[in-house]
Amino acid sequence: MGQIEIGLFEHSGWELDLEKRELRAMGAPVPLGSRAFEILETLAVSSGRIVTKDELMKRVWPGMVVEENTLQVHISAIRRALGKDRDLLRTVSGRGYRLLGEWTEPEKRFADPTPATLVRSSEREGFVTNIPSAASELIGRQAAISHIVTLMSAYRLVTLTGPGGIGKTVLASEVARRLQPTIDGDAFFVELVSLSDPNLVPTTLAQALDLRLQSDDVSAELVARAIGNRKMLLLIDNCEHVVDAAAEMIEAMLRACPNVSVLATSRELLRIEGEFTYRVPPLDVPANEKAGDPLTHSAVQLFVARTRALQSDFRTSGDSVSTIAGICRHLDGIPLAIEFAAARAATLGLQQIAGRLDDRFVLLTGGRRTALPRHRTLRAALDWSYELLPEGERRLLCSLSVYPAGFTLEAAMAASGEDEEETALGLSNLVTKSLVTFDGTEAAPRWRLLETVRVYSLEKLGGGTDYQMTMRRTAAFFLSLFRPFSSEDSLQLAIDGLGRYRREIDNLRAALTWALSSEGDGKLGAGLAAVASDFWIATSLVSESGEWAKKALSCLEGEEGGRTELVLQCALGFAMIYTQGMSEQGRTVLARALTLAETLGDQDYQQRVTCALWLFSARSVELDDALVYAQEYEKRAGGGDARSRATAAWMSGIPQTYQAHHVEAHDRLDWAARNSPSNNRRTDMLRLGADIPTSSMAHNTVNLISLGRLEAASQAAEDSVDEARATKQPFVFCVALAWASAFVSLSLDNEARARQWGEELTAHALQHGLKPFYAVGICVRGSLASRSGSPAEGIHALRAGIRDMQESSYLLFYPFFMCELAAALQAAGRLDEALLEIDRAQKFSVEKSYRWIVPELLRKKGEIIAAQDVDETLVVDLFREAGRRASAQGGLYWELTAGMTYAEYLTSRGDLGAAQEILRPVYQRFREGFSSPRLLRAKTLLDTKQ
Structure with missing residues (x-):
């Protein structure tokens, strides 16, 4: 490239001194990396x-391979140095950069273009350094080292910040060692940790640099x-406890010493001109137990390396690595x-x-004997930072x-009880001192304490008056924050903004x-539990809603009979239906809720509780009671809008389905599925404990199969599962999976689909604590085992699932799986037991008017x-009676x-003609489903030649 001119450029108060290699603004030096x-x-x-x-x-990094983002870091440093005149440096998209303005011509002097900072190691003889050698391999910091090395060539001051124990000193030392071969000067490590008097900072620096000062x-x-x-390169370590004096010293050097670069470590920013702050991040940890191979994460690698250094035979296995990841x-x-x-x-x-980390400040002590005293226990590391805080920031x-x-x-x-200005200032200071971490976005700012800092600070808060006052203020805050979930008018808006509330789950807990x-404060807690009850349902935590409601009901403290109790009783009743x-x-809980709703004249909760009692009756197969509640709901709702009419049709259609009024039930459920408004769908899930469209489709499959519309039934099952999955509500999803896996897939002999949906049902119900649906999943598993040639296994699973259904009084599937159990016992040759089941x-079905399954029970008997x-x-x-009952109910499939x-x-008795005569008129009434196994068997028999 040849030689370049050396002189002085000037433009609008800026001076670029090429000889002194200095940028000045109105005569004052502006720090800028080499x-x-x-x-x-x-x-x-x-x-x-x-x-x-x-x-x-090529000019700045001759002979080196440099990534483009490295150039961008330096461009950003120049713009930062130019401050309000940053637009003088213009990016020309796709081409390069140019410096705007009329800059004066330089004096014609020349110099070698080789960068002064790139000096071969052989030329460094005679330069002084006291940068300590590495004590051990630095794990997980390679990207950070490369980035900081780049920053050091763009800025003259880079400050590494972060909480105690994050590894600032070790990282800075490694960066300094990497930079040593590239500087044409000395490299010094200056330790400030032992200083108790800030006035000694200049003296400490002078001694470290061996300066002969005559003063x-x-x-x-x-x-x-x-x-x-x-x-020279200066690594100035541990500035936080003398931060003002350290900042004054470094600022004086940057102003008066154009060839000095400073790498500082501090838990608090220095806040001086030209400073670039690099927050040292924690080591990489697996986000959760399912986050791939833990050994690819640097935190786990460090743990393993340090353990092996002390225990040479330490070995890692799947379980131990998972435990280490958790630690x-x-x-x-x-x-x-x-x-x-x-x-x-x-x-x-x-x-x-792993089991004692809650007591981490007692457990985690030790480390290297040569470590600083404040790094010999975890508590000491945090004490150092805490004791440097002013009283207001400590609080x-x-x-x-x-x-x-x-x-x-x-x-x-x-939490603090202070106003916005004081809290914001204190929060900002704690962030700069690395005790609080920014954890949000510009649009949704949020902060957090690292868990170790939080546990330490909570211990400092104690359990006395200050803690009680803080918790009372925070509980009152969340009572206000979650209040939109407690009003029908604002519930939809709250659900639409669910993400905001979801982030507060652990705080609410x-x-x-x-x-x-x-x-x-029991009264405050009961109010908060009531306000948040719909929130738990919205976030698919049904069981938790019930748990908090139950605890809160015991803490009402004179508030019995009010709306708070009403909401809690309703929440507990709904949760019990789905979890127990x-x-x-x-039933008692819900009856109490209905009495309260009527006494208080609360129309919303009258509908909610009526629906809950209907749900209770329907699932326990009290079908006549369910129809009464359906009529009661329709009366309370007034029957005016589409939402109320769809709900009433759904509530009537379901008990009619199991009473074998298939045509009327189908019409009601089909109408409800198609006409339930979508605009309030999510709020209705919370109010009614069900999703009308998916529930209508799921239950209607029983009618469609019975009516011989087999393809429509299969499609309805698919649609209900897809729709339910999209709601992300566990109880809604389990309803769709239960009907699709059991009534549809098993009835149509589609074992592959039954297995897929049944296993998903079992896993989902177990995950969310929905015991009744888990019982259905276990029964599906048992039916499949028996049908695939393992009747003993099937009997065991079916008995277990049926027992759980009986215990939870979830009986809609009870006769169906009793019939499956009888089939498994028959397959095992246990015929007397099969007849007993x-x-x-049969007795259950007669007593409960559960008539749709009766033809199948007669056939199986x-x-x-x-x-x-x-x-x-x-x-x-029995065969003839089964056919007559099915025909009378309009149950074409069961008649077939x-x-x-x-x-x-x-046919087995040699009377094929009579067999065909019986079967043909039934088969000919089908209009779809000809590829289903039972219709294929029928066609095969009908096509058999006599």
Whole structure:
């Protein structure tokens, strides 16, 4: 590239001194890193022309491979240095950069273009350094090292910040070692940790640099003048406890010493001109137990490396690695804490460490003997930062510790009891001191404490008056925040903004736990539990809604009979239906809720509780009661709008389905599915405990199968599962899966679909604590086992599932799976037991008017007796009665099933003609479903030649 001109460029108060390699604003030096200065120099001598990115990289990094983002870092540094005149440096899209303005021509002097900072190691002989050697391998910091090295060539001051134990000193030392071969000067490590008097900062620096100062009063300016034009890199460590003096010293050097670059470490920003702050992040931890291979994460790698250094035979396995990942996650990826944990694991074992992390400040001590005293225990590391805080910031930090899930500014104000201005200022200071972490976005700002800092601060808050006052303020804050969930008018808006509330789940739990404890405020807690009851349902936490409601009802403290009790009783009743089934206690809870709703004249909750009592009756197969509640709902709702009419049709159609009024039930459920308004669908799920469209489709499959519309039934099952899955509501999804896997897939002999949906049902119900649906899933599994040749396994699963159904009084599937159990017992040759189960199912169906399944029970009974080969007349009578019952109910499919079994029985006795005569008229009435297994069997028999 040849030689470049050296001189002085000037423009609008700016001076670019190429000889002193200094940028000045109105005569005052502006800190700028060496390579950033060379970029600016190259642009200045180009007299306003565009300089391409390639030209700049070849000029500033000759012979080196440099990524484009490195150039961008330096461009940003120049713009930052130019301040309000940052637009002088213009990016020309796709081409390069140019420096705008009329800059004066330089004096014609020349110099070698080789960058002054790129010096071969052989030329460094005679330079002084006291940068410590690495004590061990630095794990997980390679990207950070590369980035900071780049920053050091763009800025003259880079400050590494972060909480105690994050590894600032170790990282800075490694960066300094990497930079040593590239600087044409000395490199010094200056440790400030031992200073108790800030006035000693200049003296400490002078001693470290071996400056000969002829003065009794060593000041920052004197030290800076003594350094002068010497080229050097300074690593100034642990500035936070003397931050003002350290900032004054560094600022004086940046102003007076153009060839000095500073890498500082501090838990608090220095806040001086030209400072670039790099927040040292925690080590990488697995986000959760399912986040791939834990050994690819740096925190886990550090734990394993440190443990092996103390226990050479330490080995990792699947379980141990998962445990280590959990420990590292619990310790926020903080290297110091992980090293302590590894040291303890080497002597106590992994499980001891994992089980005692709640007492981390007692457990996590030790580390290297050569470590600083404040790095020998986890508590000491945090004590150092805490004791440097002014009293107001200590109080704020402690109050923020009650938020395990982070917090907004409003939440911080609530916890502290201070106004917005004071809270915001204190919060900002805690962020700069690395005790609070920004954890949101510009649009939704949010902050949090690392868990270790939070546990420490919560311990400092204590359990006395300050803690009680803080928790009372936060509980009151969440009472206000979640209030939109308690009003029908604002419920939809709250659901639409659910993400905002979802972030507060752990904070809400903490507030409720305190308020409903013996030390809390029961009245406040009951109000909060009531306000948040619909929130828990909206977030698919049905069981938790019930748990909080139950605790809150015992803490009403004179508030019995009011709306708070009404809401809690309703929430508890709904939760009990879905998690425990139809227990007598649940009925009592709902009856109390209805009495309260009527007494208070609350129309919304009258409808809610009526629907809950209907749901209770329908699922316990009290079908006549369910129809009464359906009529009561329709009367309470007035029957005016589409929403009320669709709900009433759904409530009437379901009991009619199981009473075998298939045509009328189908029409009602089909209408409800198609006409239920979509605009209030999510709120209706909370109010009614069901999703009208998916529930209507799921139940209607029973009518469609019975009416012989087999393809329509299969499609309705598919649609209901897809629709329910989209709602992301566990109880809605389980309803669709239960009907699709059992009534549809098993009835149509589609074992593959039954297995897929049944396993998904079992897993989903187990995950969300929905015991009745889990019982259905277990029964599906048992039916499939028996049908695939393992009747003993099937019997065991079916008995277990049926037992759970009985215990929870969830009986809609009871006769169906009793019939499946009888089939499994028949397959196992246990015919007497099979008949006993069929008789029980028949008795139940008669008592409950559960008529749709009766034809199938009669058919199955005839089949079992035929296997006993004792009474042919009884067998024939049962098959014929099954067909007559099915025909009377309009149950074409069950008529075919009964006729098919009867025909096969006659065929086995050599009477094929009679068999075909019975089967043909039934088969000919079908209009779809010809590829289903039972219709294929019928066609095969009908096509058999006599």
